Amino acid sequence: MSLDLLPDYIDKINQRLEREKPVNGLISEIESVLNVDQLAILLESFPIKLRTDLWEILSDETQQNVFIVMKNESRQLLLDVLDDAQCFPLLTKLDAFNLLELSESLNDRFIDYAVSNMTAKQRSLYKKSCDYDLSEVGHWQNFTELQIPQRLKLSAVKKVCAKSLPAFTDVAYIVDDNALLVGEIAINGIFNATDQQQYLTAINQHVEFIDSNNNISEAAEKLINSGKSALPVVDDNGCLTGRLDLPTAYRYKEQIIETQLIQSAGLVEEEDLFSSVWLSSKNRAVWLGINLVTAFLASWFIGLFEATIQQVVALAVLMPVVASMGGISGSQTITLIIRGLALGQITEANKRDIIVKELKVGAINGLLWAIVIGVITYLWFDTFLLSLTIFIAILGNIVIASLSGVWVPWVLSRFKIDPALSGSVVLTTVTDIFGFIVFLGLGSLLLL
Template sequence: MMSLDLLPDYIDKINHQFEAEQDIQALVTEIHEQVSDDQIAILLESFPLKLRLTLWQALSDEAQQNIFIVMKHESRELLLSTLEDEQCLPLLTKLDAVHLLELSESLNDRFIDYAVSNMNAKQRSLYKKSCDYALDEVGHWQNFTEIQLPQRLKLSAVKKVCSKKLPSFTEVIYIVDDNGVLIGEIPVNAIFKAESDQEYRDSIDTDVEYLLSNEDIADASEKLIDLDRSALPIIDENRCLTGRLDLPTAYRYKEQTLEAQLNQSGGLVEEEDLFGNVWQSSKNRAVWLGINLVTAFLASWFIGLFEATIQQVVALAVLMPVVASMGGISGSQTITLIIRGLALGQINDSNKKSIIAKELKVGAINGVLWAIVIGAITFIWFDNPLLSLTIFISILGNIVIASLSGVWVPWILNKFNIDPALSGSVVLTTVTDIFGFIVFLGLGSLLLL
C-alpha cells in the first residue's frame, strides 16, 4: 500500500499530464494498482471538478463502486450532482445495509430507494432494521457479521461452523436460545480445545459485556475501546441479539467526531471538499465571520473607553496588538488541548481541578518568561520604565487568564450542550482581548498619565 507521503508526487504527475493534454489512463491504472481505495478518494478530492471527473471516468466500474463508498460526504454529493443518472445508478447496485447507512446522509430518497431495491431480502431487512434507530443510537451503527449459534447445537456442529472463514474481528461466538435471546459467549479457541459437549457448554461465559441498541453511540464507542475488545454484542429491550459494534466502527465514529470538531472550530462544515461549491463554502464560513465581527466590535468598544489615554500615550496603541496576540496564542494552545480531551472523554469532574492547576502553572511560567522579554524590549524601544512595567503586568495577567479561559470556556460550553469546537475559539478570543485591553489601557491610565 502506498504511503500518503507519495500522494503529492502523483498529484504533480496528473497535473503535468493533464496540462500537456496527454492520456492519463495508464497513469490512473498504475495508481489503482498501488493505492488503496481510501487514498484514491483523497487523491481525487485534491483536484478541481473538471480534472476529477476525467480521473473518475478512467477508473474501472468496480473501482468506482469501492471508492464511492469511502469518499467524504460533500465530495460524494458533488460527484452525484455532476454525473448523469445512468452513471450514478451503477454505483448503488452492490451496497449492503451497513454501507447504505453510512452513505444515506449524502444520497437523496430516489437514490436510496434504488439502492434498497437492488439489495437481497436479508440486506433490505437489516437496513430497515437499522433505520428504526436514531443516528446517535448504537442500533443505527451496528453491523450484522456476528456469528450466533443456538444453545442446543452440539460441539461437532459448532466446530464445523467455526472451521469456515469467520468475519473479521471475531474473537467469540455468541450463544442464543430459540428466541434469539443472548445467553452467553464462548471464545473461538475454547471451542476447538473442547473435547466433549459438556466441556464446550462449561466454557460458555454467561456474564457477557453487551451494549443496548438504544444506547448512545459515543458512550458505546468509548466503552468498547476501553474494554480492549474487538467487538461487543448489541441487544434490544428483550435481550435479543440484534448485531454487534466492532472496533473499526467505534474508531471511525470517533475520527468523524474529532474531524467534525476540527472543521467546526475554523467555521467549516463537516468534511468540506477542497473544491466544493464556492457559494456554499462562502455561506458556511460567512456565519462565523459575522459572529467574529460582533466580538471584534465589542473589543473595539472597550478600547474606545480609553480613547483619551491612547491619544496622550501613543505607545499604548503601538503595543496593544502584542498584548492581544500573546493572550490569544496562549489561550488557543490550551483550548485545543481541552477540546481534544473532552472529545476523547479524558476530562470529567474528578480531574478538572488538576487540569486547572496544571494550566495555571504553565500560564504563570510562560507569563513571567514572556512578560520579562517583552518588558525589556519595550524599555529598550521607548526608554520608559513605567510603560515597561505596564506591559509586563498586562502580558503576565493576560497569559494566565488565557490559560484558565482555555480550560473554562470549552468546559462551560460543553455543560450547556454547545459544541466548544464550534464556538470556543470565538468566545476565548473575546475574553482574552477584552481582559488584555482593560488591564493594559487601565494600567496605562494609572501609571502614565
C-alpha cells in the same frame, strides 16, 4: 506506506495531463497499489472536472468501493456531475450498514433505489437501524456478527466457523431460539473442543454487551477500553441485534475530533478541498459574521476609554475589527490546508489551483464583510472617509489572510516545522501587521 505515495501519484497525474498524455495506465497502477480510502483521498486532491475524468477511468468495482468511503461533500459533488445512469450502479451493492453511513449525502430517490436492490434481510436490517437516533448505538451497529444457535451440536458449530469469518471476529455469540443472547465462545475454544461437554464448558455466560439505545460516544469508549475487537449489541429484551466493532468505534471518534477541529475554525464539517467557490464562501461567511459581533464588542470596550486616547480615536476603536476579521478568515483556510497537507493531498502540482480558489473565496467574503463593516462604521461615526478606510483595510486583510492561510502552512512544512502547532501564530502575526499598516496608513493619509 502507500499513503506516502499519494503526493508522487498526484504529481505524476498532473504532469501527464499537462503534456496531454493518457493516464489510464497510471490509474490502473494506482488502483493496484492504493486501498479504497487512499484512492478517495487522491481523487479529492483534484478539481471536480478533473476528478470526474479520473473517476470514469476507474473500474466499476473500484468506483463502488471508493464511493462508500468518500467524504459526504465529495460524494455529493460527484453525484451532482454524474447522470443517473452513472449513479445508480454505485448503489446496487450497498448493505444496510453502508447505506446508513451514506444516507446523509443521498437524496430520497437514490436511497429508495439502493433499498430496492437490497436482499430482504438487508432491507429489514436497514429499516430497523433507521428507527434509532444518530446518537444511539443501534444506528451504528453492523450485522456481521457470528451467531450460533444454542441447540447446535459441536460438529455443526465447527462447520459454521470453518467458513470465511467476518473481520474482527474472535468470538461467536450463542443465542436461543428467540435470539436471546445467552453466551459467547472464543473461536479457538470451538476448534480446541474435542467433545460436546468441553464445548459447553468453554462458553462464557457473563457476556459484556452494549444496549442498542446507549449513547454511541460512551459505547465507543467502552469498546475501546474493553480490549476486545467487538461487543455484541442487544435490544431492550436482551436479543442480539448486531455488534459494534473497533473500526466503527475509532471511525466515530476520529469523526468527532475532525468535526471539532473543522468547526473551531468556522468551517463546515467535511468541506471538500476543491468544493465550489460559492459554497466555500457561504460556509465560512456565517462564522465570519459571528466573529464580527465579538470584534465590535471588543471595539466598544476600547471605546469606553476614548477620553484617554489623544490621537484619532476612531482608528483606535476600530483596530480590533481589522485584526480579528483577518485572523478568522486566515484560520479557516489554514485549517483546511493543514488537513490537506497531513493527508498528502497538496503538492507543487495542485498548489496553484488551491491558491486561485482561496483568492476567490477571500475576495467574495472580503467584499461582503467590507461593505457590512463600512456601513456600520458610517452609521456609528458618520464619517465617509473613515468608512472608506476600513472598507479597504477589511477587503485587503481578508484576501491576504486567505492567501496566507495557504502559504504559511506550506512554507512551515517545507522547513520541517509543524504547521498545526505554529501556523496560527505566524498567520495571526502576518494578518495583524498587514491590517494595521493598511488601516492606520490610510487613516493617516485620509483623516489627518
